[in-house]
Amino acid sequence: MELTKQRKHQLSEFCDRVGIKFKHLEHLDQAFHHRSLTNEQHGVKNNERLEFLGDSVLGMVTASYLYRNLDNPEGDxxxxxxxxxxxxxxxxxxxxFGIDKLLLLGHGEExxxxxxxxAILADCMEAIIGAYYLEAGYKAAEQYVLSFIEPAVQEIFSQGIKDFKTQLQEKYQKKTKSCPRYELLSKTGPDHDQTFNVCVHLGDKTYGPVSAKSKKEAEQLAAKLxxxxx
Structure with a gap:
């Protein structure tokens, strides 16, 4: 489907607004095509394949960001x-982002x-990520995803969610003015599959040992205990 001058202008404005760049606006346009449109218009591709790809990129970027920036255990x-x-x-x-105004829907869905x-808005978000990944590569897609994922993570923590080590330190310092002391008791297994055994000392009390696949996670589990x- 050939883009009109008005549609190209709308898509370019969207790119400027969210900080992304597309040489081929047709690829971005497809991300806004809901399946209801393609059910009514022969030969028009919908955004479901792009959504599938974008979902994976979104998950990878988010998981990587959380792993690098938080000490919380896997469950958290x-x-x-x-x-x-x-x-x-x-x-x-x-x-x-104004995605609702750019969606192309079939008459019934409209x-x-x-x-x-x-559901339609979230799917389109993922489709845009998929299209941008194909257009500009992983690093560019990562930067775009982090523009809204990073504030979302910060919002969760601003609501009072803290990792176990932080919670323990705050409570213990309030009570004793001292800090918890973590001890690595042992490290077993080959380099690619190690197990860390850790305990935490609060004065004359010891909690653990607990085991995990990383020292960070073991310390978190000890703090939780x-x-x-x-």
């Missing part, structure tokens, strides 16, 4: 990731309010 990271890449989280971002349905005694 999984919960945070699930929250920030969810339909509930992505749909408001899509509205903020009439049923599809332009503001959270100690918190249960507060």
């Amino acid at each position: 990271l999984a919960k945070i990731k699930s929250a920030v890449v969810s339909e509930k989280a992505l749909a408001p971002v899509a509205l903020r 009439m049923s309010g599809g332009r503001t349905k959270p 100690a918190l249960e005694d507060f």
Whole structure:
């Protein structure tokens, strides 16, 4: 489907607004094609394949960011990731970016309010990520994803969610003015599959040992164990 001058202008404005660059606006345009449009117009491709790709890129960027920046154990990271890449989280971002105004829908979906349905908006967000990954590569896609994922993660923590080590330190320092002391008791297994055994000392009390596949995660688990005694 050949783009009109007006559509090209709309897509270029969108790129400027969200900080991305497309040489081939036709690729970006496809990201806005809901399947209801292609059901009604022969020969028009929908955004489902791009959504499939974008979902994977979104997941990888988010998981990598959480791993590099947080000390929380795997269970916490999984919960945070699930929250920030969810339909509930992505749909408001899509509205903020003006994606609802650029969606191309079939008549039936348009009439049923599809332009503001959270599932359609979130799917389009993922399709745009997929299209941008194909256009500009992983690093560019990563930068775009982090522009809205990073604030979402920070928002979760601003609501009072803290990792176990931080919680333990705050509580223990308030009580004793001292810091928890973590001890690596042993490290076993080959380099590619090690197990770390850690305990945490709070004065004359010791919690653990606990085991995990990384020292960071083992320390978090030890802190969690100690918190249960507060």
